[in-house]
Amino acid sequence: MDTFQSALKLQNIGFQQTTESVGHERVVRVAFILLDHFSLTSLSTAMDALATGNLINSKTVYKVSTYSLLGGLVGSDIGIPLSSETLSVEKINHDALFVIGGQRVRLSSNPTIRRVLKKTAGGRGVVAGVWNAAFYLADAGLLDDQYCACHADSCALINEYYPQVKTGEAEYTFAQRRATCAGASSALDMTLAIMQVLSSQHDADLVDEIKRVHQPKKPPFNDVTLGAVSLVKPVPRPLNVAVSLMENHIEEPMEIDEIASHVGVSRRQLERRFARYLNAAPNRYYLELRLTRARQLIIQSNRSLTDVALATGFVSYPHFYKRFKDLFGLPPMTFRDNYYSSDFSNSERYAIAAGF
Structure with missing residues (x-):
């Protein structure tokens, strides 16, 4: 299989697949402990990052489970309940364990949560506290002499009960496989930091791609190339203009000599x-820019593949078929079918907990 060569590689590498690679992923098990009145936005933000990692076909598959102290339906902060299993030490054998707090969560020491956090941390798993759930990591003795992030309304309580824990103003912290964040707005960054540690070497660029998906605003071209590659030096204006011309002429590509003439440089300089x-x-x-657009149209629309090729x-469709398969590893139709099929995007490939 051919590979992307240009700076567009980071936008597409997660989508490259072969029929042989399906089913050979590394599974990472992630557990969420839902406290009564937990922050639904915080939970969905963290889970969505994991789901996005699965959707772009990485070599790491995140399998999610939800737990609560009593099991069954757990009410969120906005009244929407989610289903959960009853939390017990025997059930927890995960690579990462998130405790989801919230503005209305009442904080009190709990021996079951303490034990499962210690078990996960002792097994070299990542433990995380969201919103005010740093309290539970502190209660388990996992934040002694460390900085943690928590919602401003809860810092005083943590300082009173656990003076050995340092509360700071950071939106999130992650050190020694202990992570904390102050609220829903920082849950994404914390989860991405955790995924960076949990993902396989093959997924080295996965976190950057997930961040691009969840922060879609396109930065100035002089700072970041197509939202994918940070540049050390400012991009020369002729290159900036040339790329803009290409982006605006996807359906009817321009000749390279014509582009060079438009930007006022020779073809060799360009x-x-x-x-x-x-x-x-x-x-x-x-070519890679056009195939990137084709991949987006195949996934995000119901347009016929012939229409995608023309757009x-x-x-000709045969030419498009060959080029697409060269870079993505599968023919366009197979790529679309696999992306949405139960064989390729089953419940373990999507980070979706029961009832969510």
């Missing part, structure tokens, strides 16, 4: 700048 800043020749970058500048 090629040198593409090679230096985008790691590919202009033709190659243009991305391919004069």
Whole structure:
């Protein structure tokens, strides 16, 4: 299988697949402990990051379970209940354990939560406290002489009960496989930091891609190339204009000589700048840009594959078929079917807990 060469690689590497690679993923088990009146936004933010990791077909699959002290339905802060299993030490054998707090969660020491946190931490798992749930990590003795993040309304209580724990102003902390965050707005960054540790080496770029998905606003081109690659030096204006021309002429691609003429440089000068800043020749970058757009259309629309081919500048479907398969490892139709099928996107590939 061919690979992406240009700076677009990070946007697409998670989507590359072969029929042989399905079913050979590393499963990471993640447990969420839901406290009464837990923050539903915090939970969904963390779970959505895990689900996105699964959806882009990484080599790490996150399998999620939800628990509570009594089991059954647990009321969230906005009144929507979620189902859960009864929490017990015997059931917890996970790679990561999140305790989900919230503004209306009443904090009190609980021996079961204390034991499962100690068990997970002792087994080299990651333990995390969301919103004010740093309280429970502190109660388990897992934050002694460490900084933690918690909601401002709960810091005083933690300081009173656990003076050996340092509460700071950071939105989230992650050290020695202990993570805390102050609320829903920082749950994503904390979860991404945890995923960076839990993911396999193959997924080194996975977190950057998930962040791009969840923070979709496109930065200025001079700061970040297509939301994927940070650049050390400002992008020359001719390259900036050239890429903009390519983005605006996907359906009817321009000739490279024509693009060079529009930006006022020679073809050779343009090629040198593409090679230096985008790691590919202009033709190659243009092809990968069009196939990136094709991948987005295949996943996010019901358009026929022939329409997708025409919309991305391919004069014939066979040519599009070959190019797409070269880079993504599967024919377009198989790629679309597998992305949504139960074989490729089953309950273990999606990070969806019971009842969520």
